Amino acid sequence: MFIIAGxxxxxxxxxxxxxxxxxxxxxxxxDRYNISVDGRKGRALIGKGMIGGQxxxxxxxxxxxxxxxxSLRELVNYYKIDEEHELLVIYxxxxxxxxxxxxxxxxxxxxxxxxxxxxxxxxxxxxxxIKIGVGEKPKKYDLADYVLGHFSKExxxxxxxxxxxxDHAVGMILNGEIEAAMNQYNRKVKPKEA
Numbered sequence: 778m779f780i781i782a783g784x785x786x787x788x789x790x791x792x793x794x795x796x797x798x799x800x801x802x803x804x805x806x807x808d809r810y811n812i813s814v815d816g817r818k819g820r821a822l823i824g825k826g827m828i829g830g831q832x833x834x835x836x837x838x839x840x841x842x843x844x845x846x847x848s849l850r851e852l853v854n855y856y857k858i859d860e861e862h863e864l865l866v867i868y869x870x871x872x873x874x875x876x877x878x879x880x881x882x883x884x885x886x887x888x889x890x891x892x893x894x895x896x897x898x899x900x901x902x903x904x905x906x907i908k909i910g911v912g913e914k915p916k917k918y919d920l921a922d923y924v925l926g927h928f929s930k931e932x933x934x935x936x937x938x939x940x941x942x943x944d945h946a947v948g949m950i951l952n953g954e955i956e957a958a959m960n961q962y963n964r965k966v967k968p969k970e971a
Contacts, residue, residue: 779951780858781806781828782821782836784845784868784891786925795911796842796924798869798936802909803835805940806947819851831951845891846898853899860904865950866895867943869924873910875932876939878962880946881906882955905955907946909939942966 783799791797807814812826814835822837834856838848849864858864861883868891873879883903886893896902912932914923928936942962949958 778825778832778834778856778858779863779865780834780836780849780852780856781865781867781947782838782845782849782852784842784866785837786841787837787839791925793927794925795869795871795928798909798911799867800837801936802867802907802940802943803837806944807835809944818855820848821852823852829948829951833951842891844894846894846896849895850898860899860901864904865947866892866904866906867947868892868906868908869911870908871911871914871920871924873908873912874965875910875912875928876935876937876942877910877966878939878942878946879908879910880950880955880959880962881908882959905950907943907950909936909943911936938966 783803785797785800803814807824810826810828812824812835814822814824814837816823820840822839824835826833836852838845840848853860853864868889870879882905885902886896914920946958946962
């Protein structure tokens with residue numbers, strides 16, 4: 778089984794914010810593959826199903842972003858998951874343009890507190906991840922205010938395109954094609970012509 782975890786903050790006040798794109802992708806996958814993410818295991822909402830012939834567990838940690846690792850550690854231990862090959866984490870990245878993807882097999886937290894906590898709790902930084910760009914923080918803006926803010930209508934459309942690419946990338950990663958996914962998606966996507 779493959780755990781696909783999207784990072785975000787629970788409660789309605791955070792819905793649709795930049796910091797919750799991981800939750801948004803999990804919701805989109807759940808909708809597209811008819812998986813109900815309404816079960817609870819430990820400190821997470823979960824849903825079991827199939828994507829591309831692979832058994833998956835869709836996960837939305839309910840610990841708040843900065844403690845995401847505590848929730849994931851419980852699930853990794855319970856399901857005896859090999860982080861390097863059976864865990865995929867999806868989250869927001871302010872260093873990427875809106876809707877852009879960056880796929881990695883391992884790496885540092887890059888300043889992302891949710892990933893920092895996952896690395897600390899799992900004791901490794903070797904696990905696949907899909908970062909989805911939410912755009913750079915404007916100068917003189919507080920980082921927390923920015924990531925907890927909402928997208929403009931134009932940015933929301935770019936994010937929807939990014940979520941479609943993330944769906945395709947998830948399928949490739951589940952099929953063991955992470956290198957191909959990196960080659961395809963770790964480059965700048967040109968905006969669609971008007």
